[in-house]
Amino acid sequence: MTLSEPDFPDTVAVRMTCDSDVELARLLATHAGVILLRLRTRKPMPASRLKADGDRRSHDFLTAALAKLRPADAVLSEEGADDAARLSARRVWIVDPLDGTREYSELDRDDWAIHVALWEDGELVAGAVALPGLGPTLTSEQPPQLRPAAAKPRILVSRSRPPAYAEAVAEKLGAELLPMGSAGAKAMAVVRGQAEAYLHDGGQYEWDSAAPVVVARGAGLHTSRVDGSPLSYNNPNPYQPDLLICRPELATPILSAIAASK
Ligand SMILES: Nc1ncnc2c1ncn2[C@@H]1O[C@H](COP(=O)(O)O)[C@@H](OP(=O)(O)O)[C@H]1O
Numbered sequence: 114m115t116l117s118e119p120d121f122p123d124t125v126a127v128r129m130t131c132d133s134d135v136e137l138a139r140l141l142a143t144h145a146g147v148i149l150l151r152l153r154t155r156k157p158m159p160a161s162r163l164k165a166d167g168d169r170r171s172h173d174f175l176t177a178a179l180a181k182l183r184p185a186d187a188v189l190s191e192e193g194a195d196d197a198a199r200l201s202a203r204r205v206w207i208v209d210p211l212d213g214t215r216e217y218s219e220l221d222r223d224d225w226a227i228h229v230a231l232w233e234d235g236e237l238v239a240g241a242v243a244l245p246g247l248g249p250t251l252t253s254e255q256p257p258q259l260r261p262a263a264a265k266p267r268i269l270v271s272r273s274r275p276p277a278y279a280e281a282v283a284e285k286l287g288a289e290l291l292p293m294g295s296a297g298a299k300a301m302a303v304v305r306g307q308a309e310a311y312l313h314d315g316g317q318y319e320w321d322s323a324a325p326v327v328v329a330r331g332a333g334l335h336t337s338r339v340d341g342s343p344l345s346y347n348n349p350n351p352y353q354p355d356l357l358i359c360r361p362e363l364a365t366p367i368l369s370a371i372a373a374s375k
């Protein structure tokens with residue numbers, strides 16, 4: 114695969130400044146965001162085409178850049194064929210080239226994201242989530258300081274597929290549910306103090322949560338499955354159907370409410 118002309122100079126710039134894995138994650142996610150913003154604003158096209166082109170272009174950029182800049186590492190991407198070599202690799206980049214694909218194709222929405230995470234020797238060690246519609250790319254190393262929590266907890270859920278028990282959990286906690294697209298956008302809204310929790314159940318894959326989770330951990334948030342068990346990455350089957358990211362003081366109350374509501 115070759116890099117397209119407008120992308121190549123940026124990749125050269127990345128190569129000159131990318132000794133740090135977290136900095137590389139930040140630069141790649143941010144640049145993929147530029148590619149996606151450009152595609153979205155350049156000329157009108159049907160939503161189905163925009164989604165397909167966005168997924169493909171961002172994936173092509175990320176995988177070509179990683180092949181060039183980290184040739185010894187494996188990659189697990191939502192948009193690529195899964196290569197079993199990742200199961201014996203020490204370092205695996207877990208990427209979602211466009212999370213919130215549906216929202217990306219709705220031109221007035223900004224709840225979509227690019228996820229770049231690095232798994233090394235059994236753990237997520239670095240990552241970045243770009244939010245091109247909103248501006249910032251957040252990383253596991255320099256997340257913003259957590260703001261004070263709202264008195265009435267705000268729990269983010271999928272716009273299209275909220276957990277069946279979400280209403281019951283919210284009622285038990287005296288919380289409100291806020292629908293939003295994209296796992297990365299929801300997780301970063303918790304990091305940025307716009308909500309207290311993100312709850313998902315019913316289906317998801319490792320690339321949907323790897324980068325959001327490592328950034329959220331860097332910010333001091335709780336991350337787990339909805340039964341409280343640890344999240345684990347680079348598994349033979351990357352299906353990981355549920356997720357809780359929340360302020361640490363809400364972990365026990367939310368997990369108890371989930372257990373009582375499921
Ligand atoms: N039930 C389900 N099964 C598989 N993937 C799901 C899912 N619910 C949500 N997801 C994925 O999780 C991400 C966030 O979803 P949502 O916006 O609904 O919260 C989306 O990723 P992509 O946009 O990368 O496909 C979506 O496809």
Ligand SMILES: [Mg+2]
Pocket residue numbers: 191209211212213296320321
């Ligand atoms: Mg996704």
